[in-house]
Amino acid sequence: MNLKLKILWKCEKFVKNFTNREKNGMILGKFEKANLKGGVGVIQVKNVTKKYGKFVAVDNISFEVKDGEILGLLGPNGAGKSTTMNMITGYIEPTEGTIIVDDYDMSDKPKKAKRQIGYMPEGVPLYTDMTVKEFVTFMAEIKKVDKKNRRIKVGQIIEQTGLRDVQKKLIRNLSRGYKQRVSMAGALVGEPKVLILDEPTVGLDPKQITEIRSLIKELGKTHTIILSSHILSEVSQICQRVVIINKGKIVAEDTPENLETKVSSKNVVYVTVEDSENKITEVVKKIKDITNIKFIKENNDNTKQYLLESDKDVDLRKIVFQEFAKDNITIFELKKEDATLEDAFIKLIEGGN
Amino acid sequence: MWAIIKKELKAYFTTPIGYIFIGVFLIAFSVSFYFTVIGYGNVNFEYIYYSLPTILVLAFIIPLLTMRSFSEERKTGTEQLLITSPLSLTKIVLGKFIAALIIVVITELCTLMYFGIICYFGMPHITTALATFLGFLLFCMAYISFGIFASSITENQIIAGIISIGFFIITWVFPDFNPSLDSFSFINMFYDYTQGQISIESTVTFVTFTIMCILLTLLFMQRRKSVK
Numbered sequence: 001m002n003l004k005l006k007i008l009w010k011c012e013k014f015v016k017n018f019t020n021r022e023k024n025g026m027i028l029g030k031f032e033k034a035n036l037k038g039g040v041g042v043i044q045v046k047n048v049t050k051k052y053g054k055f056v057a058v059d060n061i062s063f064e065v066k067d068g069e070i071l072g073l074l075g076p077n078g079a080g081k082s083t084t085m086n087m088i089t090g091y092i093e094p095t096e097g098t099i100i101v102d103d104y105d106m107s108d109k110p111k112k113a114k115r116q117i118g119y120m121p122e123g124v125p126l127y128t129d130m131t132v133k134e135f136v137t138f139m140a141e142i143k144k145v146d147k148k149n150r151r152i153k154v155g156q157i158i159e160q161t162g163l164r165d166v167q168k169k170l171i172r173n174l175s176r177g178y179k180q181r182v183s184m185a186g187a188l189v190g191e192p193k194v195l196i197l198d199e200p201t202v203g204l205d206p207k208q209i210t211e212i213r214s215l216i217k218e219l220g221k222t223h224t225i226i227l228s229s230h231i232l233s234e235v236s237q238i239c240q241r242v243v244i245i246n247k248g249k250i251v252a253e254d255t256p257e258n259l260e261t262k263v264s265s266k267n268v269v270y271v272t273v274e275d276s277e278n279k280i281t282e283v284v285k286k287i288k289d290i291t292n293i294k295f296i297k298e299n300n301d302n303t304k305q306y307l308l309e310s311d312k313d314v315d316l317r318k319i320v321f322q323e324f325a326k327d328n329i330t331i332f333e334l335k336k337e338d339a340t341l342e343d344a345f346i347k348l349i350e351g352g353n
Numbered sequence: 354m355w356a357i358i359k360k361e362l363k364a365y366f367t368t369p370i371g372y373i374f375i376g377v378f379l380i381a382f383s384v385s386f387y388f389t390v391i392g393y394g395n396v397n398f399e400y401i402y403y404s405l406p407t408i409l410v411l412a413f414i415i416p417l418l419t420m421r422s423f424s425e426e427r428k429t430g431t432e433q434l435l436i437t438s439p440l441s442l443t444k445i446v447l448g449k450f451i452a453a454l455i456i457v458v459i460t461e462l463c464t465l466m467y468f469g470i471i472c473y474f475g476m477p478h479i480t481t482a483l484a485t486f487l488g489f490l491l492f493c494m495a496y497i498s499f500g501i502f503a504s505s506i507t508e509n510q511i512i513a514g515i516i517s518i519g520f521f522i523i524t525w526v527f528p529d530f531n532p533s534l535d536s537f538s539f540i541n542m543f544y545d546y547t548q549g550q551i552s553i554e555s556t557v558t559f560v561t562f563t564i565m566c567i568l569l570t571l572l573f574m575q576r577r578k579s580v581k
Contacts, residue, residue: 052580086433089433089437090436090437091433091436091437091578092578092579093578093579095579110439111439111441112439114437114438114439115439117437119433119434119437121430121433121434121437122430123430125429125430125431125432125433125434126429126431127360127364127431128429129364129367129368130363134363138356138360139434139438141355141356141359142356142357142434142435142438142439142440143438143439144439186434
């Protein structure tokens with residue numbers, strides 16, 4: 001009897017030890033995983049290709065999105081932005097390559113991978129004969145939000161996206177801006193780590209655009225966001241990193257600021273002068289730094305605009321101001337050309353051709 | 354899956370489709386009721402189900418029920434919401450299928466009032482009536498699954514509807530072309546039930562045909578994912 005008890009007690013101890021060890025191990029495992037995630041992107045797109053018959057829509061694209069980052073996918077219409085996004089969300093399958101969302105491979109474990117993603121598709125598809133609340137609740141149901149918390153979570157999201165006033169209206173009767181918000185609310189349901197927004201500001205008026213933009217910025221604090229757009233100013237305002245796609249290939253991948261400096265290679269100044277005796281060409285010849293002068297137009301008030309170019313990295317404005325003053329040429333306007341993201345974009349795309 | 358069923362049922366009853374299905378079927382049923390019960394003094398419930406008006410009307414209203422299920426989602430793009438959700442394709446397709454089936458069950462329950470009238474005035478054969486209920490459900494199930502399949506292959510609701518109507522009529526008139534095609538006619542299989550016999554052969558045919566159509570739908574949806 002005693003022996004039996006002893007054995008039992010030992011067994012129990014062994015089991016306890018064993019389970020404890022397992023628990024510790026699991027905690028350690030989680031910790032390691034968390035550490036690893038700092039370096040590896042939440043979304044990894046690896047050598048992804050999509051072909052429609054012979055047409056290659058996306059050609060061997062690879063990029064990563066880090067945790068908490070706002071990434072902009074930029075490109076002209078038909079560049080493959082939406083196709084790329086559709087592949088990341090699992091709506092279509094890539095012909096080649098793998099997509100990993102939060103450590104889950106989209107083709108192996110689609111359920112777990114899809115849970116991490118909130119998708120706002122292009123053109124804002126919605127069930128128009130539902131009310132806003134019904135729609136958000138439906139999205140919560142198909143994204144498997146707990147039944148207990150569902151009502152609270154839906155309420156929170158409606159509040160967050162500013163839809164409380166219209167929550168009982170049919171979606172069909174809402175304005176475009178509100179529809180966009182409803183679609184955004186649908187993407188936000190289920191606490192996804194990653195938000196994928198396909199052209200979120202298309203078709204909105206300027207006020208709505210700024211509202212949606214600030215909403216995206218707000219969400220960027222708590223989510224990883226991929227955003228596609230062909231409006232460059234938008235991307236440079238919101239995104240921390242930009243991937244430019246053209247004809248299915250990545251043309252450039254950098255921060256908006258770096259892209260801007262990359263393209264502003266030449267030193268160009270626009271100058272508008274009152275110069276009745278046409279002395280400007282002679283004056284310009286005296287200044288060594290200026291390599292080229294080009295007449296642009298004559299204004300109504302008899303002033304003329306010229307473009308001055310220099311190869312060197314000097315501030316032409318200072319020199320021009322001093323030299324022109326000596327020869328009695330009055331400067332009406334003097335401005336440096338700044339390279340915008342627009343230029344970067346066009347340059348990169350034309351370079352690709 | 355429950356979420357999809359609920360959403361589909363809501364859609365059936367917030368749009369006129371659900372009411373049209375039930376209403377039109379009941380009108381045809383009433384016509385048939387008038388001729389068999391009042392005209393001939395016949396109290397066989399199965400004769401009302403197995404009659405020209407009901408079958409003829411079914412050819413048009415079952416496609417009406419199923420034609421929008423996937424084509425509309427694809428056209429408006431809401432399909433993206435479903436496919437990118439953690440729900441599996443199987444659950445989405447089954448959800449839509451079951452929702453349509455529930456509408457048929459509701460319709461059958463509505464016909465119980467005719468059964469009540471007959472029971473009050475006469476003595477219908479209850480087991481035959483029950484077999485007819487089951488047969489009718491299986492019969493509709495087969496056509497619903499085909500309708501959903503038709504709707505999954507095209508973006509256009511009208512085309513999906515016409516394909517389903519065409520299929521219904523072709524399988525209806527098969528025996529008229531050649532008696533050897535008799536076993537392809539679902540109506541003939543349904544006839545077995547109205548005779549009070551639950552034939553294993555017919556039941557298996559209905560069930561396997563349904564499974565086949567659902568699998569085909571899944572196959573097409575899956576293929577579109579890699580081709581589209």
